[in-house]
Amino acid sequence: MPAAPPATALPRPGAVPRPPTEAEARTDAYLASLRTAGPDRSRALRRFFLKLPKGGDLHNHLFGAVRTEYLIALAAGDGLCVDTATPTAVVPPCGPGTRPAADARDDRDFREAVLRAWSMYDFPPERSGHDHFFATFDKFGLVPALHPGKVLAEVADSVAAQHQLYLETMVNPASDRAEQLADEVGWDPDLPEMYSRLAAGGRLDQVAAEARRATDDAEAGFRTEARCGTDRSRPGCRLTVRYVYQAFRGESRERVFTELALGMRLAETDPRFLAVNLVQPEDGPVALADYTVQMRMVRFLHTVYPRAHVTLHAGELRADPVDPEDLRFHIREAVDIAGTERVGHGVDLRHEDDWQRTARTMAARQTAVEVPFTSNAQILGVRGAAHPFDTYRAYGVPVVLATDDPGVSRTDISHEYQYAAETYGLTYPELKDLARASLQYAFLPGDSLWQGNPTRDGYRPVAACAGQLPGSGRAPGAECRALLGASAKAAVQWREEAASVSFERTFGRVAAGRAVPSA
Known part of the structure; x- marks a missing residue:
């Protein structure tokens, strides 16, 4: 990818709009000491980032996540x-x-x-890993398809081992039935008419019922494999897991539309499903030719299913072999036409027309960008200063770190956080707020523990829980307990804060000259 147009003069990216607490400052001092540590530096950094509480993974493909x-x-x-x-x-x-x-x-x-x-x-x-990366899925795909429950148990354990509390993973149950229905109905550019034909006679409902049954079976297999509810339950049983339905953007228009409709229907009728996404290479011939049409599909279906969330792979592109014209609008159309609530990758931002306006729009709407550094480097060859990570943060766009396909990429979320810290010079409070963002911009239902726009104003607790966060020395009062009981999102955010208190207590002692934490 050729060099992106330079950003105009910007403030320090991602500056934390709050003073660090004493515990955060001590933990940051320990992290700073590791940057100049001796021969044990690598192990000590790995230990720090492995134990760092890292919220949730919001951009994760289940079958690509397993070892x-x-x-x-x-x-x-x-x-x-x-x-x-x-x-x-x-x-x-x-x-x-x-x-x-x-x-x-x-x-x-x-x-x-x-x-x-x-x-x-x-x-x-x-070498460019683009073609090799995407080719892996057809090679191993039969294996996880036979064991979705076992794969989920394995992935859940790996996420829990990374000190994360939440996972939104992409799946596509009953996609073969959705494709069959799409082929029967055929394409109609009149999207309301197309939808009416899909839904006629309850046919889309029947596919959704099959998807729910497949998910029931997978989750039963997960519970059996992970021994959930027994005294030998595996760590993954404690993880909060939800699903994003993935539609294949390289398929025919009728198939893409039908899979999107199925995903949105599930997101409104099954609490395990929260959102839809479009997957497969964004630079594939069909994906490029139909990009704007697909954005319009999402926009229309969101009028039918307004409670379904949307997150879209957009801007996962490089100039070679893509025509420069295709670098000019993908993120913008995902935001402006499809109304996506999160952008996956967003790597080609500074190649787009009027990208500054798109960045400002994303910041104003709190449209988060999901950043998997290792995936971006392997597939697109984009890393370091060529990556728009700092640009997004400078414009106030919420950023969350993610893994994408950690099994294929042979990475984990701890590596992604360590890469961010070492490449962009992040402090511990900035890392902590990245972890908070991964829960703030999750699609998990319920009111947030945080008020306002945290990316702009900092993470300030809502009035009900002000002064009562873990580590404050005060037990949560009745209003705060009511929030935590009613909101799945706030409950997980509270657990993240408690984990951060424990983490800071451990590593803050090191900065104060006490014992080094064990591996």
């Missing part, structure tokens, strides 16, 4: 085969040109070949 090693183990256990030419997981029997996936247990070279094919393992960092 590749776990997928290989599942494939072996199922007796699946690997087509050696591609290499792609296929159903048995293992005939000519295939090998049993179980061979990866003992054959190291074969195992590493599968790891390379199914993830970014050992991928040369100097």
